[in-house]
Amino acid sequence: xxxxxxxxxxxxxxxxxxxxxxxxxxxxxxxxxxxxxxxxxxxxxxxxxxxxxxxxxxxxxxxxxxxxxxxxxxxxxxxxxxxxxxxxxxxxxxxxxxxxxxxxxxxxxxxxxxxxxxxxxxxxxxxxxxxxxxxxxxxxxxxxxxxxxxxxxxxxxxxxxxxxxxxxxxxxxxxxxxxxxxxxxxxxxxxxxxxxxxxxxxxxxxxxxxxxxxxxxxxxxxxxxxxxxxxxxxxxxxxxxxxxxxxxxxxxxxxxxxxxxxxxxxxxxxxxxxxxxxxxxxxxxxxxxxxxxxxxxxxxxxxxxxxxxxxxxxxxxxxxxxxxxxxxxxxxxxxxxxxxxxxxxxxxxxxxxxxxxxxxxxx
Amino acid sequence: xxxxxxxxxxxxxxxxxxxxxxxxxxxxxxxxxxxxxxxxxxxxxxxxxxxxxxxxxxxxxxxxxxxxxxxxxxxxxxxxxxxxxxxxxxxxxxxxxxxxxxxxxxxxxxxxxxxxxxxxxxxxxxxxxxxxxxxxxxxxxxxxxxxxxxxxxxxxxxxxxxxxxxxxxxx
Numbered sequence: 001x002x003x004x005x006x007x008x009x010x011x012x013x014x015x016x017x018x019x020x021x022x023x024x025x026x027x028x029x030x031x032x033x034x035x036x037x038x039x040x041x042x043x044x045x046x047x048x049x050x051x052x053x054x055x056x057x058x059x060x061x062x063x064x065x066x067x068x069x070x071x072x073x074x075x076x077x078x079x080x081x082x083x084x085x086x087x088x089x090x091x092x093x094x095x096x097x098x099x100x101x102x103x104x105x106x107x108x109x110x111x112x113x114x115x116x117x118x119x120x121x122x123x124x125x126x127x128x129x130x131x132x133x134x135x136x137x138x139x140x141x142x143x144x145x146x147x148x149x150x151x152x153x154x155x156x157x158x159x160x161x162x163x164x165x166x167x168x169x170x171x172x173x174x175x176x177x178x179x180x181x182x183x184x185x186x187x188x189x190x191x192x193x194x195x196x197x198x199x200x201x202x203x204x205x206x207x208x209x210x211x212x213x214x215x216x217x218x219x220x221x222x223x224x225x226x227x228x229x230x231x232x233x234x235x236x237x238x239x240x241x242x243x244x245x246x247x248x249x250x251x252x253x254x255x256x257x258x259x260x261x262x263x264x265x266x267x268x269x270x271x272x273x274x275x276x277x278x279x280x281x282x283x284x285x286x287x288x289x290x291x292x293x294x295x296x297x298x299x300x301x302x303x304x305x306x307x308x309x310x311x312x313x314x315x316x317x318x319x320x321x322x323x324x325x326x327x328x329x330x331x332x333x334x335x336x337x338x339x340x341x342x343x344x345x346x347x348x349x350x351x352x353x354x355x356x357x358x359x360x361x362x363x
Numbered sequence: 364x365x366x367x368x369x370x371x372x373x374x375x376x377x378x379x380x381x382x383x384x385x386x387x388x389x390x391x392x393x394x395x396x397x398x399x400x401x402x403x404x405x406x407x408x409x410x411x412x413x414x415x416x417x418x419x420x421x422x423x424x425x426x427x428x429x430x431x432x433x434x435x436x437x438x439x440x441x442x443x444x445x446x447x448x449x450x451x452x453x454x455x456x457x458x459x460x461x462x463x464x465x466x467x468x469x470x471x472x473x474x475x476x477x478x479x480x481x482x483x484x485x486x487x488x489x490x491x492x493x494x495x496x497x498x499x500x501x502x503x504x505x506x507x508x509x510x511x512x513x514x515x516x517x518x519x520x521x522x523x524x525x526x527x528x529x530x531x532x533x534x
Contacts, residue, residue: 005509006508006509006512006513007505007506007507007508007509007510007511007512008508009508009512010508010509010511010512010515011493011507011508011511014487014493014508014511016492016493016507016508042512045515045516045519046515048515048519049484049514049515049518049519050488052469052472052518052519052522053389053469053484053485053488053518055462055465055466055468055469056388056389056465056466056469056470056473057385057388058384058385058388058394058397058398059394060381061394061398063377063380063381064380064398064402066372066373066376066377066380066405220396220399221399221403222399222402222403223399223402223403223405223406224402224406225402225405225406226398226399226402248399
């Protein structure tokens with residue numbers, strides 16, 4: 001009888017042979033000292049390989065709870081496929097911020113105040129008096145002219161961004177960014193990142209992770225369970241809209257942040273930003289940040305994608321200040337203690353309407 | 364059995380999640396990332412309700428890890444810089460350092476295996492049966508034992524050679 005080959009010995013030791021096969025191996029080994037020796041050698045080899053692999057194991061953590069929610073992911077690999085529009089929007093968002101900061105010449109708000117960043121878009125649309133030095137300057141004719149130029153530039157850029165000539169948009173963005181850096185005083189985190197992104201062409205991927213939401217960095221895609229764990233609650237989403245993906249977000253002042261991408265239609269993507277403020281920041285928000293923050297319903301870059309007529313009319317005839325709405329401040333922070341924002345290439349009213357629809361992913 | 368009920372998937376999650384993380388970790392070498400990817404794989408299983416969920420999960424995970432590796436290759440220079448920084452800046456206890464060294468050595472040994480040998484070894488270590496491994500890799504079921512025998516031998520030999528090399532370098 002022929003000897004047992006290595007593969008069969010391993011299959012035998014792994015318990016992967018059928019009973020008749022195993023019996024045949026045992027019968028041979030019983031009367032073949034050479035194969036008996038090999039069997040023990042292979043047994044030791046298997047044990048040793050197992051030990052080595054155990055040394056290359058991740059830390060053993062507690063099993064996260066499994067909640068098969070009603071997540072609806074498109075069949076395609078959504079973390080790989082980004083629509084050209086989303087890409088264009090990202091560039092335009094980055095440009096919008098740079099332009100805004102440059103135009104106003106106002107030191108950027110501290111990114112540590114949650115929600116505050118969102119003031120940007122609102123003020124672009126409605127340069128109305130409001131508390132704080134950031135909005136103190138009343139629109140005069142020179143200012144309106146400047147706005148006009150900004151609007152024109154934005155229109156040009158949004159066209160470029162929508163076309164394949166992305167490079168042009170990056171250059172444009174880079175110019176705006178340099179203005180922002182020159183005039184904006186202290187460099188903010190996203191100003192730094194944006195300038196980094198603009199500095200080298202290969203680094204433009206970094207920019208794709210940046211977001212119009214000041215200081216928010218969009219991290220890796222995560223699953224719904226990770227999102228729940230991070231937030232300690234169900235992320236808020238717009239019901240009945242397909243979820244394209246969830247991403248871990250980072251922003252100063254938040255101990256956890258989850259960005260949920262939802263498809264409004266085939267070309268429009270909105271982002272629902274769920275943030276859990278870090279405990280220290282909570283008080284600060286209530287005292288100083290929230291009043292300004294809530295007035296935003298739209299990010300700066302989202303506007304850049306829109307018909308610029310809205311910007312122009314805003315520049316020509318500033319609307320009155322938005323109604324004070326302390327009650328909405330409360331609405332902004334949800335029952336679960338999360339701060340949420342809806343962002344996307346939509347009008348402020350639409351975004352506000354979407355925000356009112358927000359519900360926990362699974363009640 | 365056309366699809367998998369939520370209960371069945373929850374059971375698979377309970378029994379397979381850690382193995383899937385381990386499998387992914389040995390491909391991406393980042394525990395947090397491995398967990399994220401494993402979560403993603405399960406999230407997709409919830410949607411797709413694959414017939415053979417366990418095998419399906421490992422195939423999806425392997426694909427995600429491969430995409431991840433391509434992305435990582437593009438960013439390698441950046442990552443190398445970061446790693447160098449964190450190693451300089453973070454004081455580690457002897458024990459942690461020792462564990463890290465061992466991990467690095469096993470990783471180096473694993474990387475000397477052929478991709479197929481490595482895949483079979485990692486799948487077996489994740490608890491897949493020979494027939495599941497055969498289905499995953501396209502190997503004939505009878506060839507899994509042979510491949511596994513070779514993979515284990517090469518892993519142990521490459522690891523010993525690595526240790527020896529280090530001693531020579533030190534001494």
